[in-house]
Amino acid sequence: MLTTIISFGVLLAFVLVAFITIKYWNVRLTGPQPVSLFVFIAILFTSGLDVGLIMFPIAFDFPLYADTATEPAYAFTNPLALEFGFWGFLIWAFYFLTAFYFCAIEPRVKFFENGLVKLINNLVIITTCAFTGALFLIYMPYYIPEVGDGETVIPAFYIICFGVILAASYSSTDIKYVKILSVASTLVFFALIAGMWVNGRMGFGEFLSTGSNIGGYFANIHKFIIPLTDYHEFYLFWWFAWSIMIGQFTSRFVGGLTTWQLLAALLIFPSIPLGVWFTVAYWYHLNAIDMTGLVNWSMTVVGILFVINSFDSLIRLYTDNLNVTADRFGKVQYVLGNAALLFVLTLLFQGQWLQIQWVGTAVIGIYLACLAWVLMRRDTLDDLSSVHAAPAE
Numbered sequence: 522m523l524t525t526i527i528s529f530g531v532l533l534a535f536v537l538v539a540f541i542t543i544k545y546w547n548v549r550l551t552g553p554q555p556v557s558l559f560v561f562i563a564i565l566f567t568s569g570l571d572v573g574l575i576m577f578p579i580a581f582d583f584p585l586y587a588d589t590a591t592e593p594a595y596a597f598t599n600p601l602a603l604e605f606g607f608w609g610f611l612i613w614a615f616y617f618l619t620a621f622y623f624c625a626i627e628p629r630v631k632f633f634e635n636g637l638v639k640l641i642n643n644l645v646i647i648t649t650c651a652f653t654g655a656l657f658l659i660y661m662p663y664y665i666p667e668v669g670d671g672e673t674v675i676p677a678f679y680i681i682c683f684g685v686i687l688a689a690s691y692s693s694t695d696i697k698y699v700k701i702l703s704v705a706s707t708l709v710f711f712a713l714i715a716g717m718w719v720n721g722r723m724g725f726g727e728f729l730s731t732g733s734n735i736g737g738y739f740a741n742i743h744k745f746i747i748p749l750t751d752y753h754e755f756y757l758f759w760w761f762a763w764s765i766m767i768g769q770f771t772s773r774f775v776g777g778l779t780t781w782q783l784l785a786a787l788l789i790f791p792s793i794p795l796g797v798w799f800t801v802a803y804w805y806h807l808n809a810i811d812m813t814g815l816v817n818w819s820m821t822v823v824g825i826l827f828v829i830n831s832f833d834s835l836i837r838l839y840t841d842n843l844n845v846t847a848d849r850f851g852k853v854q855y856v857l858g859n860a861a862l863l864f865v866l867t868l869l870f871q872g873q874w875l876q877i878q879w880v881g882t883a884v885i886g887i888y889l890a891c892l893a894w895v896l897m898r899r900d901t902l903d904d905l906s907s908v909h910a911a912p913a914e
Contacts, residue, residue: 527757528747530885535746535763537892538614539786541621541737545780550624555776556700562790563703565616565771567710567827568834570608570791575824576660578604578799582804585752594749601803602737606745607756608799609792610738617787619768624775624893625855629901633769633842641889643839645880646766650835652877657828657869658682664821666813674871683864685825689832690859693840699833706826710794713823717801721810731807732800736868757879765884770834782835802897832863 585592586600593602606612627633633642662669669675692698715902716904718728738745748754778786805812812820836859839848847855895902 523758523882524748524754526882526885527754527761530761530881530888531746531757533885533892534615534618534761536538538618541618542780543762543782545621545625545838548780549777550621550772550775550780550783551777552624552773552775554696554773556774557776558778558786560700560704561771561774561776562786563707564699564774564834565767565787566791566794567706567830568699568767570768570827570831573656574608574795574798575820575827576664578802579659579806579812580663582607583803592750593810597744598737598741600806601731601734601736601799602741604799604803605735605792606738606742606752607795609795610788610842611742611745612788613780613791614784615764616767616771617784619764619777620772620787621768621780621783623769623772626895626902630895630898632891638887639842641883642765643842645762645883645887646835646842647862648866648870648880649766649877650832650839651863652762652870652880653828653831653835654682654686654863654867655870657685657824658867661821664817664824666817668702675680681825683860685828686832686863686867687856687860689829690836690856690863691701691852692829692833693836693859694852694855695822696837699830699837702833706823706830707794707821709826710798713819714794714798714801716819717805717816720816721801721804721808723801727804728800732796734803735796736801755878757877761881761884762877764806765887766835766838767785770838794853830834836863 582604583600586595586603612640631637658674658678661681662672662674669678698736723731745753748757775783787821840855840859845855845858849860
């Protein structure tokens, strides 16, 4: 049942992407808080990805994809191509779809201003935010084995997780922090890649030969559209769960790109650092390079920054939507209230009481309801080609 749901959702999303790109090719999109392309991509990259990008590849994904005896579905290409396909290029079209919608269509049809839709959407945002925290908490022992036994989540990890949520709650009180955090996290991520490159004694030739494996993704791109396995299905639900809220958040910062430029920017620019990162990580996997000590701690620090970025953008989004702001309730109550709520939900996700597949299914339902709503009001989109900016906040 879940496979059918996610396959339908993905196919629907790609059909809508193709339709929008063709019909509204040169519509110029400007959000209420436009920024430069570099800052926009930094915000998108750090808000639209989470700690799984840092923690999954070496410890879990590459060994899983390499074991084709256990999972023959992965045998058609190499582990690096699979990892890139699960995280990069085509999958970012989901964010294009929602960013375009919130820039150009939502201001006219106001679907997300309906009470029930607003409630469901904000529940999606809050639970997905908590899922990010749960991933961070669950996989922390694997990346800093110097603390604990390398497998068990001990009290120190709960303290770190709560501290991260608390920091993100505070940073969400002022919009200036998201720009600072996003650019800083992007630069630190590049520094991590450079440091691991040097530590792994990877020459430029080795980088090119290892990275060439990504070509296996583009040669088989059609195979990544619907689920290959249950694990790929989990990834697709995960991307759907993020898609509406990241589009809603990042649409604020679009700085005058046309529709086709926005699509190209979202497909290409995030995929470049992803490809570089996965290539270096795959080199570590292939050569079984020891990562204990400084490398693990560096990855954990970058992972923490990504988590803070993700939490910051999502907290800001649902509190703005619900008018539960620091200005209204006071900074202390705002910070502590959000931190307590998200930490409790994080513990629920850790205990498997909540599943990201349920959240992704709810998002697909929102897609369908929104599409029906837009079709009933399609007359409001007749002059969409003349739209140059979203309404100011």
